[in-house]
Amino acid sequence: MEFMEVIRSRRSVRKYLQEQIPRERIEEILSLALDNTPSAGNRQPWMVYVTDDMEIKKALVRCAYGQKFIGEAAWVAVVCALPAESAGRYGERGATLYAIQDTASLITHIMLIARNFGYDTCWVGAFNEDEAKKVLKLPPDQRPVAIIPIGVGGEKPTKPPRKRKEDVLKFL
Numbered sequence: 001m002e003f004m005e006v007i008r009s010r011r012s013v014r015k016y017l018q019e020q021i022p023r024e025r026i027e028e029i030l031s032l033a034l035d036n037t038p039s040a041g042n043r044q045p046w047m048v049y050v051t052d053d054m055e056i057k058k059a060l061v062r063c064a065y066g067q068k069f070i071g072e073a074a075w076v077a078v079v080c081a082l083p084a085e086s087a088g089r090y091g092e093r094g095a096t097l098y099a100i101q102d103t104a105s106l107i108t109h110i111m112l113i114a115r116n117f118g119y120d121t122c123w124v125g126a127f128n129e130d131e132a133k134k135v136l137k138l139p140p141d142q143r144p145v146a147i148i149p150i151g152v153g154g155e156k157p158t159k160p161p162r163k164r165k166e167d168v169l170k171f172l
């Protein structure tokens with residue numbers, strides 16, 4: 001897909017078709033993102049968990065206050081930040097800012113690369129962090145930042161309105 005089309009056609013999709021995506025394709029999407037996302041000091045303070053297991057997907061739906069479209073998608077990725085990895089070099093700023101920024105950038109890369117292959121995603125940030133940690137059996141130094149369903153979209157949402165450029169963009 002042409003790059004600008006990837007950017008323009010990505011929408012938060014909350015309905016997925018019962019269509020599979022081969023594991024190799026998901027591996028390709030996640031590998032591309034992991035291999036190319038920038039991070040402060042190249043610390044790569046992240047960990048990605050991905051599953052197509054229905055029981056785990058259902059548990060993640062419960063963590064996310066019943067957002068059931070998570071369970072409809074062929075795969076679900078959970079992207080975690082590792083604040084201690086960034087703190088190692090950058091102290092408090094690394095832990096509270098860089099690790100989260102880096103992880104957010106990784107999430108965006110995953111969503112756009114998935115879109116490039118014609119798949120849809122949604123960044124889900126509304127979930128109970130402690131419950132997600134339990135479901136994924138995360139070590140204490142890993143903080144889940146986003147749950148990302150990746151699947152074949154079953155809807156084409158119109159773009160939610162954006163703020164006026166005059167209000168959010170200023171040339172100096």
Ligand SMILES: Cc1cc2nc3c(=O)[nH]c(=O)nc-3n(C[C@H](O)[C@H](O)[C@H](O)COP(=O)(O)O)c2cc1C
Nearest residue numbers: 010011012013014067122123124125126127159160
């Ligand atoms: C940090 C963050 C958290 C979000 N959490 C949720 C969520 O829990 N559930 C959901 O349906 N959408 C969630 N979204 C998606 C936004 O609602 C969506 O990006 C926004 O409305 C703009 O729509 P678009 O992505 O189609 O451009 C989240 C997006 C971001 C960036």
